[in-house]
Amino acid sequence: MNTPAPELSISTWINSHAPITLAELKGRVVVIHAFQMLCPGCVSHGLPQASAIHAAFPQTELAVIGIHSVFEHHEAMNAYALKAFVHEYKIAFPIGIDTPDTVSAIPLTMQSYGMRGTPSLIVLDRLGMVRLHHFGRLDDLRLGALIGQLLAESPTPKEQKIEPAQDLNLGASCTTVSCQIR
Amino acid sequence: MNTPAPELSISTWINSHAPITLAELKGRVVVIHAFQMLCPGCVSHGLPQASAIHAAFPQTELAVIGIHSVFEHHEAMNAYALKAFVHEYKIAFPIGIDTPDTVSAIPLTMQSYGMRGTPSLIVLDRLGMVRLHHFGRLDDLRLGALIGQLLAESPTPKEQKIEPAQDLNLGASCTTVSCQIR
Amino acid sequence: MNTPAPELSISTWINSHAPITLAELKGRVVVIHAFQMLCPGCVSHGLPQASAIHAAFPQTELAVIGIHSVFEHHEAMNAYALKAFVHEYKIAFPIGIDTPDTVSAIPLTMQSYGMRGTPSLIVLDRLGMVRLHHFGRLDDLRLGALIGQLLAESPTPKEQKIEPAQDLNLGASCTTVSCQIR
Amino acid sequence: MNTPAPELSISTWINSHAPITLAELKGRVVVIHAFQMLCPGCVSHGLPQASAIHAAFPQTELAVIGIHSVFEHHEAMNAYALKAFVHEYKIAFPIGIDTPDTVSAIPLTMQSYGMRGTPSLIVLDRLGMVRLHHFGRLDDLRLGALIGQLLAESPTPKEQKIEPAQDLNLGASCTTVSCQIR
Numbered sequence: 039m040n041t042p043a044p045e046l047s048i049s050t051w052i053n054s055h056a057p058i059t060l061a062e063l064k065g066r067v068v069v070i071h072a073f074q075m076l077c078p079g080c081v082s083h084g085l086p087q088a089s090a091i092h093a094a095f096p097q098t099e100l101a102v103i104g105i106h107s108v109f110e111h112h113e114a115m116n117a118y119a120l121k122a123f124v125h126e127y128k129i130a131f132p133i134g135i136d137t138p139d140t141v142s143a144i145p146l147t148m149q150s151y152g153m154r155g156t157p158s159l160i161v162l163d164r165l166g167m168v169r170l171h172h173f174g175r176l177d178d179l180r181l182g183a184l185i186g187q188l189l190a191e192s193p194t195p196k197e198q199k200i201e202p203a204q205d206l207n208l209g210a211s212c213t214t215v216s217c218q219i220r
Numbered sequence: 221m222n223t224p225a226p227e228l229s230i231s232t233w234i235n236s237h238a239p240i241t242l243a244e245l246k247g248r249v250v251v252i253h254a255f256q257m258l259c260p261g262c263v264s265h266g267l268p269q270a271s272a273i274h275a276a277f278p279q280t281e282l283a284v285i286g287i288h289s290v291f292e293h294h295e296a297m298n299a300y301a302l303k304a305f306v307h308e309y310k311i312a313f314p315i316g317i318d319t320p321d322t323v324s325a326i327p328l329t330m331q332s333y334g335m336r337g338t339p340s341l342i343v344l345d346r347l348g349m350v351r352l353h354h355f356g357r358l359d360d361l362r363l364g365a366l367i368g369q370l371l372a373e374s375p376t377p378k379e380q381k382i383e384p385a386q387d388l389n390l391g392a393s394c395t396t397v398s399c400q401i402r
Numbered sequence: 403m404n405t406p407a408p409e410l411s412i413s414t415w416i417n418s419h420a421p422i423t424l425a426e427l428k429g430r431v432v433v434i435h436a437f438q439m440l441c442p443g444c445v446s447h448g449l450p451q452a453s454a455i456h457a458a459f460p461q462t463e464l465a466v467i468g469i470h471s472v473f474e475h476h477e478a479m480n481a482y483a484l485k486a487f488v489h490e491y492k493i494a495f496p497i498g499i500d501t502p503d504t505v506s507a508i509p510l511t512m513q514s515y516g517m518r519g520t521p522s523l524i525v526l527d528r529l530g531m532v533r534l535h536h537f538g539r540l541d542d543l544r545l546g547a548l549i550g551q552l553l554a555e556s557p558t559p560k561e562q563k564i565e566p567a568q569d570l571n572l573g574a575s576c577t578t579v580s581c582q583i584r
Numbered sequence: 585m586n587t588p589a590p591e592l593s594i595s596t597w598i599n600s601h602a603p604i605t606l607a608e609l610k611g612r613v614v615v616i617h618a619f620q621m622l623c624p625g626c627v628s629h630g631l632p633q634a635s636a637i638h639a640a641f642p643q644t645e646l647a648v649i650g651i652h653s654v655f656e657h658h659e660a661m662n663a664y665a666l667k668a669f670v671h672e673y674k675i676a677f678p679i680g681i682d683t684p685d686t687v688s689a690i691p692l693t694m695q696s697y698g699m700r701g702t703p704s705l706i707v708l709d710r711l712g713m714v715r716l717h718h719f720g721r722l723d724d725l726r727l728g729a730l731i732g733q734l735l736a737e738s739p740t741p742k743e744q745k746i747e748p749a750q751d752l753n754l755g756a757s758c759t760t761v762s763c764q765i766r
Contacts, residue, residue, distance in 0.1 A: 091361065094359075177276075179269075179272055179361075182363065189368075
């Protein structure tokens, strides 16, 4: 079942002059890539895929947002280090730092979306509904098909049969592919 | 502008018990991959991509068809050789041998579609209209997006604004990527 | 134990003005890549690796030779088809067609070397001794190390401790990697 | 011309119980991979190559050493962050942190070797002479050949013609491949 996407909780934005809210992105398809800068599967696959999506589709129709959701090695992946990382890897799309929790190691956006680890891929339709919530690697063909489907949908709500959110998780484990919350 | 897809002209089918016509595929999205078994770009990229599409989407919604459109080295790429090739490469989707012309080196389906060489990728919507005619390599993300869009479209014709056929040709040359008609 | 390499039995040479014998290559390291043009593992890995070796080392020190050792689908992989293949794949090093046997499906050079299938990689030292006989894929690092070692050896025979021939076979099976004699 | 390798200047060792000196590695071939944890070309190519070398050759014959030579973003790539990086990327060979200079941004080992940036690959023969000093990417085949040659050389010094150190630098620029000192 589709659910409305919770608003993001971001402490700092990189590559954006102003804070970004999901509310203002209504009408566009939104691809959210949650990552950690020291997560091998994010660096080798997830971030390049997000950059390719950012380059392939018009920004007036689709927004790509990176969320730095750190749940381990917090000191190593601080804001200063992330900015160096974003600079060296030449990442062009906006990246928000997931707001740290004061009691839990897991940051707030990661909690509200119930993410299992990084990379996590969350895709919203033009109405702001979660249509994909995927942990681990997802191939370009299937992800492209979902994007194409959502781009083709009308931006105005009406009586329509909405497909259930697909979880195409192919059983990624916590190795070179992803980092799972332990 | 979209145009109705001309019917295929096939002399022999492999991986199919009966001849296949585009007419009977109406209602489904159709991905046609035209190749030559000795075309390096077809072997390294086009055919694996076609197999991935065949595996990723339900056959009741999308049909993948290979067309062996030989326009050079005809003797080397005869039906016997093609069958050995299909067996060794474990290709699972139906493949039609493009009917040779009696006067031209270019076979009939290749002529009627005006293909420039191999690999050529032709995508039809559920109504049988040509929505993509691409020569050379096309990335999974963009191709997936088109497939997702076409799968989302209604199978019944109605007054709709149809997007012009995209030619996403990225300027492929006749090297490792493709073989162009000389 | 190292053994002297049996002389090649070749019916036709491609990319060579004259027949090539191992006898005349004494003094050079020789890398023999046995393949079939319809063997997927040969096309995707073995032949590109052989081309890379051909480009990386001086021909006065190292010779690369391809052997087309057909043991199945003989009609599909005849001399005419092989020439088209070599042309389309732009293979630059000499290729010999392994002489067909009149009674067995396995050609003569393949028999005399006891090859298990394709791709097979055979490396000779400067004295013409077999120092590697490998069936399946071998990574560039290990193969490069053997080549570097053999290039460093003196071309004149003398009392030296010769390392036993390495069989670095990593257990390749008969799928996308290789074709095994059944 | 070959030159004796200057001794390393290391402030902290990771993956090693005791400090490592080049002096004690005499008799073995030594492969030194200088990197930065936020250098994309190091992460995607250099470190995996170093790990492959570490796995392919016996440690009694060849030692792989990583040197973390930070010349930019020093705060982001501190010892704590490096340890998290080494843990997440499952790097198994010893890594030394290049001793920071008090006046220059360039650390001491990087200075004494005259490295141009990261990744830099330095290969020593069994006598401790620099036989390769390469900035940027180097393919496995050529690097493997050098390793094979050096492994074949006698560990005892004698009158021998030593090949000049090869600089196989293929003109890497400061993009996805490497980070150059500015």
